[in-house]
Amino acid sequence: MPLSWKQIFLWGVRLTLVWYLLRLPSVPRPLIVLGEPQTVKTMYPKTCVHTRMENEVEEWKIQRTLIMVREMGAPFIVEYFPWAYYEGAEGNYDFTHPDHVIDHARNQGVTVIARLGMVPQWAREKNTTDTYLDEKHYTAFAKFVGKFIERYRGKINYVILWNEPNLSLEWGYRQVNPQAYMAMLKESYRAAKAADPEIQVLAGALAPTLEPDSSDFAMNDLIYLQKLYDAGFASYYDILSVHSYGLSFAPADLPALDALNFRRVELVREIMIKNGDAGKKMMITEAGWNDSPRWTRAVKPALRAEYTVNAYDYAEKNWDYVLATCMWAFRFPAPLYTYGDYYAFVTPDFTPRVVYEAVKKWTGN
Amino acid sequence: MKLNLLSFQRFILLCSLLIAPLFILSFFIVSLFPEDPAWQRIHQRKIITFATDATFPPFASLDEKGNFFGFDIDLGNELAKRLGVKAEFEAVSYDGLLGTLIVNRDDAVLSAFVIQPERSKEVSYTPSYFNAGVMLVTRVGGGGVLLNNLTNKTLAAEYGSEGDALIRKWSRITAGLKALPTKDSIEAMQAVEQGRADGALVDAVSAYPYISRGESRARPLKISTSVSEAEAHYVLAVSIKSPILLRELTKALEAIQTDGTMSKLRVKWFGEAAK
Numbered sequence: 272m273p274l275s276w277k278q279i280f281l282w283g284v285r286l287t288l289v290w291y292l293l294r295l296p297s298v299p300r301p302l303i304v305l306g307e308p309q310t311v312k313t314m315y316p317k318t319c320v321h322t323r324m325e326n327e328v329e330e331w332k333i334q335r336t337l338i339m340v341r342e343m344g345a346p347f348i349v350e351y352f353p354w355a356y357y358e359g360a361e362g363n364y365d366f367t368h369p370d371h372v373i374d375h376a377r378n379q380g381v382t383v384i385a386r387l388g389m390v391p392q393w394a395r396e397k398n399t400t401d402t403y404l405d406e407k408h409y410t411a412f413a414k415f416v417g418k419f420i421e422r423y424r425g426k427i428n429y430v431i432l433w434n435e436p437n438l439s440l441e442w443g444y445r446q447v448n449p450q451a452y453m454a455m456l457k458e459s460y461r462a463a464k465a466a467d468p469e470i471q472v473l474a475g476a477l478a479p480t481l482e483p484d485s486s487d488f489a490m491n492d493l494i495y496l497q498k499l500y501d502a503g504f505a506s507y508y509d510i511l512s513v514h515s516y517g518l519s520f521a522p523a524d525l526p527a528l529d530a531l532n533f534r535r536v537e538l539v540r541e542i543m544i545k546n547g548d549a550g551k552k553m554m555i556t557e558a559g560w561n562d563s564p565r566w567t568r569a570v571k572p573a574l575r576a577e578y579t580v581n582a583y584d585y586a587e588k589n590w591d592y593v594l595a596t597c598m599w600a601f602r603f604p605a606p607l608y609t610y611g612d613y614y615a616f617v618t619p620d621f622t623p624r625v626v627y628e629a630v631k632k633w634t635g636n
Numbered sequence: 637m638k639l640n641l642l643s644f645q646r647f648i649l650l651c652s653l654l655i656a657p658l659f660i661l662s663f664f665i666v667s668l669f670p671e672d673p674a675w676q677r678i679h680q681r682k683i684i685t686f687a688t689d690a691t692f693p694p695f696a697s698l699d700e701k702g703n704f705f706g707f708d709i710d711l712g713n714e715l716a717k718r719l720g721v722k723a724e725f726e727a728v729s730y731d732g733l734l735g736t737l738i739v740n741r742d743d744a745v746l747s748a749f750v751i752q753p754e755r756s757k758e759v760s761y762t763p764s765y766f767n768a769g770v771m772l773v774t775r776v777g778g779g780g781v782l783l784n785n786l787t788n789k790t791l792a793a794e795y796g797s798e799g800d801a802l803i804r805k806w807s808r809i810t811a812g813l814k815a816l817p818t819k820d821s822i823e824a825m826q827a828v829e830q831g832r833a834d835g836a837l838v839d840a841v842s843a844y845p846y847i848s849r850g851e852s853r854a855r856p857l858k859i860s861t862s863v864s865e866a867e868a869h870y871v872l873a874v875s876i877k878s879p880i881l882l883r884e885l886t887k888a889l890e891a892i893q894t895d896g897t898m899s900k901l902r903v904k905w906f907g908e909a910a911k
Contacts, residue, residue, distance in 0.1 A: 326754070400735045440732035444739040488728075562796060564821065564839050565748075567691045571820065572796020608750030608868045609730055610692065622805060625796040 344634025403443025799837025848907025
């Protein structure tokens with residue numbers, strides 16, 4: 272029996288209603304728009320902070336983080352881009368998250384220094400940590416480096432290859448090995464330059480440490496750096512990445528071979544000069560003070576704010592070879608519930624800590 | 637020929653009926669006796685090794701001779717005693733603690749460590765043995781303050797501390813709540829004693845010893861409550877592959893708590909107020 276027009280209409284209404292009801296439980300995603308392009312206003316153009324957005328799920332929080340970085344007057348950030356997150360299966364890439372980070376950073380007028388690392392499970396042995404990269408997989412890492420740089424060509428000008436390889440925990444809990452790091456760096460450097468000849472490759476990023484020669488935890492950063500030079504380091508980086516924490520010492524405290532303080536940068540610089548690399552620049556990609564009430568290497572919050580501003584100022588006025596001074600760390604997506612939280616400039620819920628306000632004021636904001 | 641085929645089919649069926657339960661039983665047996673390399677290692681060596689960041693007093697520190705001391709160290713020794721083995725500690729920076737479990741370098745992390753839920757695929761955690769979070773300190777008897785009624789009250793906290801941030805946050809939604817920033821947590825508690833503030837928000841480790849020392853003062857203080865949004869529960873962590881060790885450490889922790897040993901340790905390191 273053929274349906275009448277009225278019946279067809281009624282069925283149409285019913286089906287539309289069912290379709291609408293079925294869609295109800297799906298909550299629409301909030302619309303995040305980039306907005307008007309912004310510029311960073313600052314009296315100190317080398318000001319930089321290390322953000323930690325790699326575990327930030329919500330896009331609005333990425334945007335909020337970068338707005339606050341801009342408002343603080345920092346034209347640079349270092350951000351971590353973990354290989355394991357973007358190539359979960361070999362050859363299977365997903366760059367959705369870094370796209371958000373990089374687009375929002377550019378929109379806020381913030382230059383991204385991209386730190387690459389973290390080994391996916393498919394590229395390492397069982398019972399190893401994500402800092403374990405063996406020689407068999409240097410090519411895989413180099414391929415990822417090339418892929419990342421190719422994708423963000425023209426958007427990212429600086430990449431850091433690996434982090435603190437002079438610490439055993441950052442070298443897969445193995446004995447640290449400058450020659451092995453050099454072999455990895457060579458391959459990755461070539462891949463980076465093949466993807467974008469203009470890219471500036473930062474290497475080193477050594478952890479400042481006074482560990483004795485016999486230590487199986489770490490190697491003194493100055494010794495490690497010289498070993499890198501001995502292995503041909505100079506040809507495989509463009510800018511030296513250096514870490515320089517102040518611990519409980521004032522930023523202007525004199526550097527010394529047996530001390531860890533902010534001006535250890537100058538000892539690193541001496542090694543560069545000794546090895547004929549004075550023409551190259553440096554970036555301090557991690558530095559800062561901690562204001563935990565408990566940690567033995569922390570200072571009071573007000574003193575931390577003072578030291579941080581003075582350190583930025585010292586680097587601006589005294590180190591023309593330093594392109595950026597990046598303090599650790601702007602914000603963590605969730606509390607760590609340890610002294611690590613007290614490195615943050617803002618809390619997970621975006622409440623500014625006193626150091627944030629101090630730097631913001633100092634940059635003229 | 638047909639008969640032979642039927643016999644063969646019966647034989648296969650019979651075998652299946654016998655083998656299937658054995659196969660299923662094997663899973664039960666395996667789950668009853670789980671493998672635990674750390675537990676085996678501990679009992680072979682008669683030593684349990686704890687990874688500890690020894691830069692965090694009074695939980696773990698190193699003396700001039702390189703010996704470990706602190707609340708966590710005493711607790712580790714007590715736990716080892718209950719497991720019938722000896723405790724050894726390895727100084728590891730905080731970032732590297734959990735990694736030592738994954739690479740089987742250490743057996744457990746005992747280091748004022750708070751659960752990191754994102755690492756739950758790799759490690760397991762015992763119940764909490766200490767809450768080091770923010771506490772509300774008030775005067776004993778009258779004139780106190782309740783967290784659910786802060787209108788027109790004054791709260792003191794060290795400038796820039798977590799307590800300070802909380803007061804600033806709450807003052808945006810509570811009429812008349814005033815913040816009294818101080819140089820440090822001691823000064824915040826002194827402000828309560830002197831009547832300049834109704835309460836102080838101070839971390840537990842600062843609050844306990846100060847309150848313990850001041851019980852004989854004219855206006856003694858007490859811990860009114862812990863602040864639920866700023867609690868920090870310390871736990872032990874073991875590898876996800878160490879279910880037996882986790883069970884035994886949990887049992888030992890419970891025993892230490894119920895037989896009064898934990899109270900003694902708390903009093904030793906934080907004073908009577910922490911009992």
